[in-house]
Amino acid sequence: MQISLLMQGTEYGDETLKQAMAQELRTRLLEVEQEGRKLRVYCGFDPRTSDLHLGHTVPMRKMRQFQELGHEVTFVIGRFTSLIGDPSDKDSIRAQITLEEATLNAETYAEQAFKILDPNRTRIAYNDTWLSELTFQDLIKLASNFTFQQFLTRDAFRKRWEAEDPIYLHEFFYALMQGYDAYHLKTDVQIGGTDQLFNIVTAARKLMEVLGERPNIAIIHGILPGTDGVVKMSKSLGNHIPLQTDPEDMYGKVMSVPDIAMSSYFRLVTSLTPTEIDEIEGGLESGEFHPRDVKMRLAREIVGIYHGEDVVDKAEAAFRRVFQEREDPEEMPDLLISHGLALVDVMVEAGLTKSKGEARRLIDQRGVRLDGVVIENPEEILELDEPKVLRVGKRRFLRLLPPEE
RNA sequence: GGGCGGUUACCCAAGUGGCCAAAGGGGGCUGACUGUAAAUCAGCUGGCAUUGCCUUCGGAGGUUCGAAUCCUUCACCGCCCA
Known part of the structure; x- marks a missing residue:
């Protein structure tokens, strides 16, 4: 027994x-x-x-x-x-x-x-x-x-x-x-x-x-493989999912795990029974289930364990919003800025990039957006009269607030 | 203790006086595609500065107009011998 x-x-x-x-x-x-x-x-x-x-x-x-x-x-x-x-x-x-x-x-x-x-x-x-x-x-x-x-x-x-x-x-x-x-x-x-x-x-x-x-x-x-799906999860390799991260991040990190590793995740870090897991794998194999939906189920399970069932929906909604509908997230850090600052300086100051060179590079690569609009000029100077959302790459966000008059 | 070889950027690894901020691969990042998957394609991957400068090739010192590359020395690693 x-x-x-x-x-x-x-x-x-x-x-x-x-x-x-x-x-x-x-x-x-x-x-x-x-x-x-x-x-x-x-x-x-x-x-x-x-x-x-x-x-x-x-x-x-x-x-x-x-x-x-x-x-x-x-x-x-x-x-x-x-x-x-x-x-x-x-x-x-x-x-x-x-x-x-x-x-x-x-x-x-x-x-x-x-x-x-x-x-x-x-x-x-x-x-x-x-x-x-x-x-x-x-x-x-x-x-x-x-x-x-x-x-x-x-x-x-x-x-x-x-x-x-x-x-x-x-x-x-x-x-x-x-x-x-x-x-x-x-x-x-x-x-x-x-x-x-x-x-x-x-x-x-x-x-x-x-x-x-x-x-x-x-x-x-x-x-358990890390988020790369192959190598053992470890912090030093940067392929880990920390227990102390917020629900949205945890959900997103699980979603970034390659399909091939899903089965390991279900078996090793969820409470699903072997029978339930067999059903899922059968469904995947027959094409009955979409791998993405299965992974979302996985993400729900995992977030639920560490953050409670009540926040799972919220984490999932945030994920859908940002990565499926390409909207800005509802919550992000704020930064009050004064007039006439160079965008690259703000990016470095806010910790979005390590150096101004990196910031310029990202702008050059069309990876920086302000309220959804791609910034073309690496020397962009910020003149805000209303809050705007700065997006760097896929998942770095910052709400820029204009100076108070 | 002796002989030989080695120490290069996040990792592996080329480079043996100027064309070296340093080939190539991996990893990472950005963009396209998309399911924040895989695969693929394009690009980026030291810092500051709008043509230049600064830091980096184990450490320190030296030779030279000029060094990752030559010399001295120190430290560490591997192989062989004892």
Whole structure:
């Protein structure tokens, strides 16, 4: 009963492993029941940036499922692991962050997570509290359980090895640290994406075993692609949909996701049942549904989760207005300007462009409009006697207000 | 520690004294098309300035009328040897 629900949507890339994990989960459930306790479930999130995005919610939704079944969920904030950066992430090595930065970034992590997790049933833990206590001796002991070759067969490392790109020694610690988290928390279940297979299945399970704990069960989910539809969602790539964005923006960002990624989005970040999703996919395939309408449904679902059903209609209306009917949005920032200012200066001042050169370029490319009229002259001087709407490109808007007389 | 090769713009990568703000690709942006999808096409992609100037080719210093390109030195990376 619980098993099928908990294994729902998992993706191991290996049927044998999946069966093994399902079997272990079954056994473990029975055991904890006899012990009169609940499963201890955890997933770690590294605060390498300050905001969580849709991609983070995939494991969080799975955690929520465990919560609903009464299990104990620990939301680990990887303040210590984020110092290294998971080598599974391509460019995480590049920018090392400090504990101070990680702490700052983590400030609102829990608050953001509670959009998905039940705050009353979530334990928050920071992994620096135990990882920073380890001695060099401890580290040696942990490290001695693994061979260099085991790490090297990992895709992330192997590719770099073959490309003769640097692989830093400390990157190997990441898996050890994550494994130690699982050991320290004595977890029964660890959740993560397919990119965490090595960290969870190889490192954590082995470490727990040699340290005298039962290996935790890996619940592995698929990876949510970003708004480009291909690469894993991440803030540093700029293909993310932040949880803390306004409903209109969230709706629009979902709409910009390529069709091919829709199915992943439905499966990974909405509450639709597998049956409902099958119906949608069938309808798409037969041509019964228009992909755009399906995507609008997707956008409604997602906006509804984070902003509430009551604002969904408004977000959708705003989207239709601006992108389908090509009207100006109802709400946009105002800027009071005085007479005789150069348009390019106003654009830079308002943050619509980074430089005057960029502003001129956009005007040149016919990408700047004032009340719908394309501005032709890069040296345009503004003389307003009534408010006008400045549109830069597809989605940058500003209402210019004339000076008060 | 020794030998060799390398460090170029957001990323990859060409460029070995002036024609280099620096080829090409990716990414991003603008426009056309359109469903803020995909594909395609055209263009843009350091800053300031209306013909010019300033900053940029790992850091610092030097040679030269002139350097991403040559020299010195420092730092970092890879390969091979130990």
